[in-house]
Amino acid sequence: MFATSAMAGVVASLKSEAMVNAPRVKLADIIQIEADNAKPGDAMSKTLGSIDLGNAPLPGYSVRYSRKEIDRIVRANGQAQGIEWRGADAVKVERLAKFFDNAQLLAVAESYVKEILSTGQNQVEVELAERLPELLLAEGKIDIKPRPLTMADAMHSKVAVWLDITVGGVFSRSVRVPVKVKVFDKALVAKRDLTKGVTPTCEDLLVQELDVASLDGTNVPADCAALKGNLKRNIQAGMALTRSYIQVPMAISHGDTINLLLSAGALILESRGIAMADGEIGQRIQVKPTAATDTIAAVVVAPGVAKIIGK
Known part of the structure; x- marks a missing residue:
């Protein structure tokens, strides 16, 4: 909150359009001071102009502020008394931006996929699968970071690589880069x-x-x-x-005589049983313990071994 100061005679003219080159929109970006006793650069103008209006839009987008909304924000900062508003009824704010070279996106995606798939004994080729849309980014230091992919994700003829882009340390947007992959x-x-x-x-x-x-x-x-x-x-x-x-052979096949494990506190008791179904490791099957008439549920934990569930 700014300290209240005398703004008598201050005339603030609202622009109809404004271009900003920062992550936040300041009042100075969208108004012109017209009063003689509040010239650009003096303390009064700096105090008024430094009022924060909110996030700047992403490149390629715009945000609109009405004069009524701006007046409300200025009042909330204790700076509305004595200001005469002129100019437009609303201002359209855009972010200064430039077109980014999409070749850099492909280079990052290609390098990342090769890093995942290369073993030193194979040959990995990566090329763009689809034309990328034009990308507008704000001015500032640009960093591109690929989202994690596993080898299983990347070992396909066509892969989508998602890249997260930050500008000046602030997240800007994510871009999908589709690539064709060959691994010889x-x-x-x-x-x-x-x-x-x-x-x-x-x-x-x-x-x-x-x-x-x-x-x-x-x-x-x-x-x-x-x-x-x-x-x-x-x-x-x-x-x-x-x-x-x-x-692939099942760890347990229907009719097999298997080892049946039962946890009892710190002890593990072992008995025998008959598998009533095929099962892979981690799969739940029904087992009939030796000397029992009813079946029980067990989880296959190794070839020929199952553990009773809930015990």
Whole structure:
């Protein structure tokens, strides 16, 4: 709150339009002092002109202040007595801005995606997927920070990279940068047609360099010896082996005799039971304990092991 001062004879003429180059709009930005006893630069004009009206609009947008609204703000700051308002009934305020080089946005997005996907042994290519709209930014130091992406998020043929932009340390806006991604790396490829139910071996597969990003993150490691599971559908010769082809063995299968864990305070008791359903690790299944007639709920915690729920 400013101290009340004599404003007798002060004539404040409201502009119809004003351009600001700061995060906040000050009264000095939108008025002209016309009285002889309150010239621009003197203490009275500085006190009046320093009244804060609020946030400046984002570049490309505008904000409108009516004379009535301005008078209310000035009164709230104890500076309304003796001011004669002239000029426009309202002022349109815009933010001074300049067009930003979108090539810098692509450079940041490209660098970030390559940082996530590069292993030192693969080749990552990134290019703009769609033309970016023109971007207006206020004057000031510009910083661009990408939002976090996981490798699974980035390992796709098309990826949206969100960039947060600050100007002078103040958040300005977020921009979506769509990019096309290619990652050339080793992948397993079928040597011959293989049918559903077959367990692929190294004799059935060969290693080729492919664009694994086009597989949308579903490629399996290029190590045929470590491959587990059967084919859940046919695969033709020359096709890349992806996770969609592999039926990974369940940690527990229906009818298996399993170890059943029960927590009792600091103790863990172990018994045996029969799995009444297939289950992967973390999945809930029904189990029939040995020497019991009813089934109970348990969570699969390891191959052949489940833990009773709620105990």
